[in-house]
Amino acid sequence: MIRQKKKKAGLLLVFVFCAWSGYAQVPSKPVDAFTLRAGYNHNRDKNTAFLGGGYLVGDYFWASVTFYGGVHYLRHDGTHRFVPEIGVDFHAVMVMAGLAVTPYSVQPKAGLSLLSIANVTAGYSIPFGREQFFKGFTLGVQFQLPVIDRR
Structure with a gap:
């Protein structure tokens, strides 16, 4: 019984090593580009739409950094409001972390990223x-x- 568990553990280790070796062979594409950024945020009882631009540098797959700025659109107390935001996002493989600053708040956030193009985030x-x-x-x-690709 113990011998069978060791055999399974060994096979699992070989499988993980082979999978990681193949994963490490994925060709990377360096990026140096200006981006158009659009998004949706939900905070308590507010839903906001975001539109802005950014600068993406690094690699689509392994690691990249995005510096961005833009405007949130929201309805607050029956009026339409536009709230500016600047921020930075760090992407590594499929995870991301970032920080956004508005005139009214600071928001650290973390989430999942798909090739630095689509992000799903949670923050405070x-x-x-x-x-x-x-x-x-x-x-x-x-x-x-x-x-606009600058390469």
């Missing part, structure tokens, strides 16, 4: 100032498409 908005448009947990989906 820390408000400051009198107006608290963003406060507490947030969920978001962002898409960024390269529009």
